[in-house]
Amino acid sequence: MDLGISGKTALVCASSKGLGRGCAEALAEAGVHLILNGRGAEALEATAVEIRAAHGVDVKAVAADITSDAGRAQVLEAAGQVDILVTNAGGPPPGSWSDWDRDNFINALDANMLTPIALMKSQLPGMMDRGWGRVVNITSQSVKAPIAALGLSNSARAGLTGYVAGTARQVANKGVTINNILPGAHYTDRIDMLDNNAAASSGKTMEEVRAAKYATIPVGRYGTKEEFGAMCAFLCSQYAGYIVGQNILLDGGGVNTTM
Ligand code: NAP
Numbered sequence: 001m002d003l004g005i006s007g008k009t010a011l012v013c014a015s016s017k018g019l020g021r022g023c024a025e026a027l028a029e030a031g032v033h034l035i036l037n038g039r040g041a042e043a044l045e046a047t048a049v050e051i052r053a054a055h056g057v058d059v060k061a062v063a064a065d066i067t068s069d070a071g072r073a074q075v076l077e078a079a080g081q082v083d084i085l086v087t088n089a090g091g092p093p094p095g096s097w098s099d100w101d102r103d104n105f106i107n108a109l110d111a112n113m114l115t116p117i118a119l120m121k122s123q124l125p126g127m128m129d130r131g132w133g134r135v136v137n138i139t140s141q142s143v144k145a146p147i148a149a150l151g152l153s154n155s156a157r158a159g160l161t162g163y164v165a166g167t168a169r170q171v172a173n174k175g176v177t178i179n180n181i182l183p184g185a186h187y188t189d190r191i192d193m194l195d196n197n198a199a200a201s202s203g204k205t206m207e208e209v210r211a212a213k214y215a216t217i218p219v220g221r222y223g224t225k226e227e228f229g230a231m232c233a234f235l236c237s238q239y240a241g242y243i244v245g246q247n248i249l250l251d252g253g254g255v256n257t258t259m
Contacts, residue, residue, distance in 0.1 A: 004238030006031025022225025185252025219252030
């Protein structure tokens with residue numbers, strides 16, 4: 001399917017690995033030029049080389065912490081005005097509600113709420129002036145169904161979701177859509193870290209932890225970054241102009257709700 005976005009430019013944050021990389025690859029396959037970002041220069045450069053070679057699109061790579069003011073300024077300067085913005089950053093660490101203090105919450109809000117808001121504020125005016133734009137925020141299944149150990153994530157992402165719900169409806173008449181994708185468990189470094197933590201704290205093996213988690217997902221496995229990226233690319237396509245302010249859950253059926 002031709003998504004109708006060949007030749008456009010996308011800034012995909014936190015995209016050297018994992019779900020961000022899945023989005024970058026799917027957009028590149030649709031002919032979109034990319035600005036990639038991650039903190040570690042080596043993995044980022046390797047990803048840029050592979051995507052350029054596979055898809056023949058222009059790829060700029062900016063090694064910077066997207067959650068810091070200085071890092072974000074560096075990325076935005078290199079990116080300039082883009083047609084497509086995918087916001088993403090690492091998730092907050094797991095823990096317990098009784099341990100988190102103000103600083104823990106401020107860090108989580110900075111990374112997973114205020115950073116995507118700052119990125120949107122920087123790009124939305126240009127998209128509106130040009131009459132076309134797509135924003136996809138990578139959030140989490142925890143917005144719909146809280147994950148106890150990820151209370152910092154539950155809180156920050158709920159705040160971002162509220163902001164998007166209001167903002168998406170104020171920019172839609174200029175041809176700009178904003179939507180969120182809510183990942184359930186996907187095979188990435190992040191889920192390896194969470195499952196390793198669960199194994200260490202429960203005395204179970206990684207295989208036992210995985211088997212127990214698969215049993216809670218109707219599909220019986222985790223999702224892949226390719227499945228995730230394909231949804232992102234569709235939301236960025238010409239065909240998604242009527243999808244506004246939505247929260248698309250990609251979770252293999254794990255969240256047991258009617259809507
Ligand atoms: P991942 O496999 O750990 O990959 C994270 C990517 O983001 C890497 O490229 C990493 O590169 C980059 N990154 C992390 N922090 C960054 C920062 N401050 N600035 C710039 N780049 C940064 O993670 P993932 O599984 O793809 O998760 C992506 C997001 O989805 C996270 O917020 C996570 O909480 C959320 N999520 C994931 C799952 C899942 O099952 N995978 C489920 C629900 C929610 P560097 O480390 O080199 O910076």
